[in-house]
Amino acid sequence: MDVDPRSEGLYGRDPPRPPCxxxxxxxxxxxxxxxxxxxxxxxxxxxxxxxxxxxxQRLEVLLRQxxxxxxVEQHEEALEVPWQQVQESLQRARLxxxxxxAKGQRCCGLCLEQHxxxxxxxxxxxxLKHLRRGHRWQYCQQLEAIMEEHKHLRYTHAPAHLEAExxxxxxxxxxxxxxxxxxxxxxxxxxxxxxxLSRLVQQDQERAKQQLEVELGQQQLSLRHRDRLAEELQQLxxxxxxxxx
Numbered sequence: 607m608d609v610d611p612r613s614e615g616l617y618g619r620d621p622p623r624p625p626c627x628x629x630x631x632x633x634x635x636x637x638x639x640x641x642x643x644x645x646x647x648x649x650x651x652x653x654x655x656x657x658x659x660x661x662x663q664r665l666e667v668l669l670r671q672x673x674x675x676x677x678v679e680q681h682e683e684a685l686e687v688p689w690q691q692v693q694e695s696l697q698r699a700r701l702x703x704x705x706x707x708a709k710g711q712r713c714c715g716l717c718l719e720q721h722x723x724x725x726x727x728x729x730x731x732x733x734l735k736h737l738r739r740g741h742r743w744q745y746c747q748q749l750e751a752i753m754e755e756h757k758h759l760r761y762t763h764a765p766a767h768l769e770a771e772x773x774x775x776x777x778x779x780x781x782x783x784x785x786x787x788x789x790x791x792x793x794x795x796x797x798x799x800x801x802x803l804s805r806l807v808q809q810d811q812e813r814a815k816q817q818l819e820v821e822l823g824q825q826q827l828s829l830r831h832r833d834r835l836a837e838e839l840q841q842l843x844x845x846x847x848x849x850x851x
Contacts, residue, residue, distance in 0.1 A: 749842055752835060752838060752839055752842065753839065755835060756832070756835050756836060756839050759828065759831065759832040759835060760832065762828070771825075782811075782814065786807075786811075789804075789807050
């Protein structure tokens with residue numbers, strides 16, 4: 607096992623020795639009182655032995671380093687399984703992210719298609735609304751025209767109006783009868799001229815009768831037309847009553 611160079615620099619050599627400080631001799635001309643005069647001799651510093659104790663210390667340091675490296679290796683081995691689990695989790699997360707991104711892209715495409723379909727549907731709905739407004743306006747115009755015609759026919763063929771027309775016809779009939787009696791009296795008075803006058807009167811009567819028949823036929827047609835318009839109006843009013851506002 608390799609040794610840490612820093613520890614080798616600290617423990618691979620002998621411990622440092624304290625520096626030797628030479629003691630300078632006292633000047634000969636100075637004599638301290640009570641101290642005998644001696645010559646200056648250098649005093650050596652104590653030197654620790656560099657034998658077996660230094661090797662033991664280095665061995666202990668190496669053993670501690672070995673134990674520390676073993677602990678580090680054990681710790682690395684213990685972290686290997688979680689590291690692999692983390693790598694697998696990251697791989698699964700990466701795959702899940704790719705799936706989510708693909709799903710998001712598909713959803714975006716579907717949303718875009720649905721948005722386009724919705725825009726087309728809205729345009730078609732607007733067209734249908736405009737078409738419905740046009741048909742409704744035409745229907746209202748036709749309904750108003752039919753109602754106006756129905757009002758006119760109802761006023762024209764009302765019972766009071768018909769009674770007034772019948773009274774008028776009765777008066778005409780009375781007038782005609784009186785005229786006929788007058789003609790008969792005139793025939794009796796005129797004598798030979800009566801055949802000619804009778805023919806003229808008959809012709810006038812036939813023309814009047816034909817005109818009366820024509821008027822009666824027109825009235826009957828008007829009554830039938832009024833009834834038909836009333837039925838159509840009822841049929842048109844039923845959908846309006848059933849349609850919600």
